[in-house]
Amino acid sequence: MPQPLDLMPTLLQGLWVTVQVYLGAAVFVLVCGVVVGSMRSSRHRWLRWPAKGYILGFRGVPALVLLFWFYYVMPAIGLRLPALAAGILALGLNFGAYAAELVRGAIAAVPSGQTEAAIALNMTPMQRMIRVIGPQATLRALPPMGSLNIELMKNTALVFFIGLHDLTFQGRILQNDTQRTVQIFTLALAMYFVLALCIMAASRGLERVMGRGMQGGAR
Amino acid sequence: MNTNDSATQQPLVQIRNLQKRFGDVVVLDGLNLDIEIGNHVAIIGRSGSGKSTLLRLLMTLEKPEAGTICIDGEYLWHQQQNGQLVPASLAHTRRVRGKVGMVFQHFNLFPHMRVLRNVAEAPRLVLGLSRREAEARARELLDRVGLSDKADAWPQELSGGQKQRVAIARAMAMQPQIMLFDEVTSALDPELVGEALQFLRELADEVSMTMLLVTHQMHFAEQIADRVIFIDSGKIVEDDEPAVIFHHPRQQGTREFLNAVLSPADD
Ligand SMILES: Nc1ncnc2c1ncn2[C@@H]1O[C@H](COP(=O)(O)OP(=O)(O)OP(=O)(O)O)[C@@H](O)[C@H]1O
Numbered sequence: 001m002p003q004p005l006d007l008m009p010t011l012l013q014g015l016w017v018t019v020q021v022y023l024g025a026a027v028f029v030l031v032c033g034v035v036v037g038s039m040r041s042s043r044h045r046w047l048r049w050p051a052k053g054y055i056l057g058f059r060g061v062p063a064l065v066l067l068f069w070f071y072y073v074m075p076a077i078g079l080r081l082p083a084l085a086a087g088i089l090a091l092g093l094n095f096g097a098y099a100a101e102l103v104r105g106a107i108a109a110v111p112s113g114q115t116e117a118a119i120a121l122n123m124t125p126m127q128r129m130i131r132v133i134g135p136q137a138t139l140r141a142l143p144p145m146g147s148l149n150i151e152l153m154k155n156t157a158l159v160f161f162i163g164l165h166d167l168t169f170q171g172r173i174l175q176n177d178t179q180r181t182v183q184i185f186t187l188a189l190a191m192y193f194v195l196a197l198c199i200m201a202a203s204r205g206l207e208r209v210m211g212r213g214m215q216g217g218a219r
Numbered sequence: 220m221n222t223n224d225s226a227t228q229q230p231l232v233q234i235r236n237l238q239k240r241f242g243d244v245v246v247l248d249g250l251n252l253d254i255e256i257g258n259h260v261a262i263i264g265r266s267g268s269g270k271s272t273l274l275r276l277l278m279t280l281e282k283p284e285a286g287t288i289c290i291d292g293e294y295l296w297h298q299q300q301n302g303q304l305v306p307a308s309l310a311h312t313r314r315v316r317g318k319v320g321m322v323f324q325h326f327n328l329f330p331h332m333r334v335l336r337n338v339a340e341a342p343r344l345v346l347g348l349s350r351r352e353a354e355a356r357a358r359e360l361l362d363r364v365g366l367s368d369k370a371d372a373w374p375q376e377l378s379g380g381q382k383q384r385v386a387i388a389r390a391m392a393m394q395p396q397i398m399l400f401d402e403v404t405s406a407l408d409p410e411l412v413g414e415a416l417q418f419l420r421e422l423a424d425e426v427s428m429t430m431l432l433v434t435h436q437m438h439f440a441e442q443i444a445d446r447v448i449f450i451d452s453g454k455i456v457e458d459d460e461p462a463v464i465f466h467h468p469r470q471q472g473t474r475e476f477l478n479a480v481l482s483p484a485d486d
């Protein structure tokens with residue numbers, strides 16, 4: 001194979017691992033964000049406080065140290081996680097805290113008149129959340145959620161440090177074997193960039209589909 | 220105040236000694252008010268006198284510090300237990316709240332639902348109507364407010380006057396016993412106000428629904444209401460027929476207020 005295409009199979013293997021870590025963590029982040037973010041917005045203290053604690057704890061620590069903790073410390077207390085699981089968990093919990101804060105903000109940004117109208121129509125708190133506030137908050141949360149996902153995808157490179165054979169790791173291996181640094185890391189950058197473009201496009205598409213009729217966003 | 224105790228029917232709304240404070244600001248200070256079925260009551264008063272607060276208390280958007288509100292024989296915030304009044308459960312308050320509907324100053328339509336669903340959503344969710352029944356009811360009401368052609372529009376595509384009609388249809392779809400209107404014309408463009416007032420007047424004539432309207436439009440109050448209430452300092456100062464309030468007010472306070480709002484460039 002002509003240069004630099006001969007590097008591709010190895011790099012693509014790494015890309016696949018990167019995508020796995022990203023997708024796994026993204027699902028985690030989405031669930032954490034919605035669940036914890038809604039809890040954080042609750043009127044009930046016993047829902048709000050654990051959510052506050054989670055956000056405070058996991059937003060205040062570096063993802064890399066969290067990653068080391070899951071990979072190196074957990075076995076010491078008898079829980080050995082595969083590297084992929086540790087990577088997904090650490091990134092998911094860390095970015096989940098950001099997502100929760102973002103969802104809380106989106107819920108708070110829905111005008112109070114919407115809640116009042118729903119109360120005047122005698123909806124239950126649950127109906128208000130699911131039918132009125134939730135959909136509008138979702139629309140508001142989509143753009144920042146897209147940015148957070150790109151951030152998350154870029155941070156998957158941290159799993160390099162626990163020996164997962166992701167795109168960055170594969171690049172380092174090739175560098176050792178071939179010394180063709182410029183080609184290797186330019187290709188790796190391009191691959192990360194294409195991944196980011198895909199995430200951006202997906203996010204835009206979702207915004208368009210969900211925002212039908214709401215020109216200029218939720219008001 | 221007219222205290223008509225001869226009526227055999229009890230008033231639809233009975234408010235007794237209602238108190239509402241925001242921090243140190245006393246907004247309602249022991250307010251008493253009876254509203255009979257079919258009354259069209261206009262509430263007038265200075266800005267900040269507590270008119271909106273009164274409506275919001277009736278709609279359970281605010282909670283009073285003291286006093287009682289009784290709607291159709293049931294307390295809004297209280298329950299009777301062993302002959303004593305105790306704070307109401309959420310379920311109780313919700314049930315009584317169903318007798319009240321409100322049209323908001325800024326309409327507060329749901330921007331993520333088309334017009335038809337704005338009207339049909341609550342009857343389906345809250346009253347348990349089937350989708351078909353709820354939509355049939357919604358179409359009927361949209362027809363009544365002259366918007367049958369807008370059923371599939373988004374709220375953002377409507378004019379202020381049209382939004383207001385949708386808001387009215389949405390509230391009426393829940394078939395409340397009393398409807399509250401908070402300054403329904405102040406968010407409209409000036410050229411739409413006349414039309415909106417005309418529409419509301421027709422609606423008031425047409426439906427026998429009990430209405431409580433807060434307004435700064437004295438002409439409108441005079442024409443739509445069969446009773447006008449002037450509120451000041453958290454109390455009802457005067458409560459009488461429009462003809463009396465606007466032409467022969469008994470209280471000095473009412474006179475001063477009307478002189479202030481009617482004198483400049485009005486008429
Ligand atoms: N949520 C709140 N928190 C604190 N103060 C409030 C709140 N809502 C109302 N107030 C105060 O209560 C008083 C009465 O307000 P309200 O909105 O009932 O007046 P209003 O008669 O409707 O006035 P306007 O004609 O301007 O609409 C005002 O002094 C207002 O500042």
Ligand SMILES: [Mg+2]
Binds near residue numbers: 270271272402
């Ligand atoms: Mg007001």
